[in-house]
Amino acid sequence: MFFGILNSNSALYLWDQFFMIKWNTKYIEHATKAILYLLRDRFMYATDYDEMRKVFLEEPCLLHTLDVQAAFVHLALKNEDPKYIPAMNQRSYSKRPTIIQNNNNHQISNRKKAYLEIIGIKNISLTLAIPVNPYTVWFL
Numbered sequence: 001m002f003f004g005i006l007n008s009n010s011a012l013y014l015w016d017q018f019f020m021i022k023w024n025t026k027y028i029e030h031a032t033k034a035i036l037y038l039l040r041d042r043f044m045y046a047t048d049y050d051e052m053r054k055v056f057l058e059e060p061c062l063l064h065t066l067d068v069q070a071a072f073v074h075l076a077l078k079n080e081d082p083k084y085i086p087a088m089n090q091r092s093y094s095k096r097p098t099i100i101q102n103n104n105n106h107q108i109s110n111r112k113k114a115y116l117e118i119i120g121i122k123n124i125s126l127t128l129a130i131p132v133n134p135y136t137v138w139f140l
Helices: 008-020 025-038 040-045 049-058 065-077
Strands: 129-133 136-139
Touching: 008 025, 008 065, 025 040, 025 065, 040 049
Parallel strands: none
Antiparallel strands: 129 136
């Protein structure tokens, strides 16, 4: 969960939090909302499906770990208003992309249609093995 989406430090931070609260789904929801709110401005700049897909797939891994941490704490622990989270994103972005127009004031688009592939994992079962001593292994 969150690996392959966030950078490894951010994902490990969230996993640490989830282990401490015994994978309570309420906190997983807070983490997901925090990430989406951090990317809110990028989503608002998206003008079509391709750009929205790019934000979903490429932007989360570029978030700073400190920003993910601050947003998660803001939502999960302090129960603060989420409208302040987009300002926590310290990553600098360029202005809104410019759109090339031809002489007739029609937008030129060389984009092709793309479809978001179905990605997901269902019915995961994890087994944690903690060795008591080097010669004995117990399965939980």
